[in-house]
Amino acid sequence: MAEGVLREVTLALPMAPEMELEASKTATAIAESIRMSPDRIDEVRMAVVEACINALEHSQAPDREVFVTFQVLGDRGPEKLRILVHDNGVGFSPEGREEPTMASKLKAVRKRGWGLKIIQGLMDEVEIRSGAEGTTVVMSKMR
Amino acid sequence: MTESLNVTVDRRDGLAVIYTEGYINNQGGEEIAKEAYKLLDEGYKALLLNLAGTKIVNSIGISILIEIIEKMLEIDGKLGFCCLTPTIEKTFHIMGLAQYAPIFPNEDAAVAQMRA
Numbered sequence: 212m213a214e215g216v217l218r219e220v221t222l223a224l225p226m227a228p229e230m231e232l233e234a235s236k237t238a239t240a241i242a243e244s245i246r247m248s249p250d251r252i253d254e255v256r257m258a259v260v261e262a263c264i265n266a267l268e269h270s271q272a273p274d275r276e277v278f279v280t281f282q283v284l285g286d287r288g289p290e291k292l293r294i295l296v297h298d299n300g301v302g303f304s305p306e307g308r309e310e311p312t313m314a315s316k317l318k319a320v321r322k323r324g325w326g327l328k329i330i331q332g333l334m335d336e337v338e339i340r341s342g343a344e345g346t347t348v349v350m351s352k353m354r
Numbered sequence: 355m356t357e358s359l360n361v362t363v364d365r366r367d368g369l370a371v372i373y374t375e376g377y378i379n380n381q382g383g384e385e386i387a388k389e390a391y392k393l394l395d396e397g398y399k400a401l402l403l404n405l406a407g408t409k410i411v412n413s414i415g416i417s418i419l420i421e422i423i424e425k426m427l428e429i430d431g432k433l434g435f436c437c438l439t440p441t442i443e444k445t446f447h448i449m450g451l452a453q454y455a456p457i458f459p460n461e462d463a464a465v466a467q468m469r470a
Contacts, residue, residue, distance in 0.1 A: 229377075235410070250440050253441035254444070257410065257445060260410065260412050261412065313420070317420065317427070317454070322420045322421060323413065326413050328449065332445070332448035333444070
């Protein structure tokens, strides 16, 4: 199974405009290095952008940073890319979130709140760990 | 580091095409909305968003596109999308957006369908 960490890179992003694009560039470079297909790389990029935006906008982290760790996993060679987006913010309750739908958002004043749904739709595996010590979104995609 | 969006408009008989080039984030979405609402004020009720020049969007930008869809539904107008990357198209399907604004593979097909 693809569980051994073959390579790991961590970025510390300051809370500044468009920092999510820096994470997306690193995601692209690492995914290309393991020869992920271009369409799957694009999906990873978009998911990373969404996870970073959530952390940058909502975490209220006192250190004003978001940490993005990229792990290449595999047994004999690269098989999977795992990305952890972590903040030291206030956390949230993923279970308490109402799933957004177009029907509800068209009537709502606030049309945002799609990030997690998009991430879950684009990645193979998604796990959210959130509590008093912040939030970590763990997401993976097979090569 | 900012990656601004360029928006251009082609006004045609009964339909306007909005072309985007760059990242559709909150500012990009606002730029598109500004052009779309200007076109509605001019009397256009059919708008086509050609995203051939956009390789990445975020959900904040898309939420502004949903505001435009809402406005088009209110006035019984039509909004369509064409030339999306596979990931942007997949994202629009994940969100259910394609149920309210059709997605076309290319501009010719979109114009033909939207004028029909």
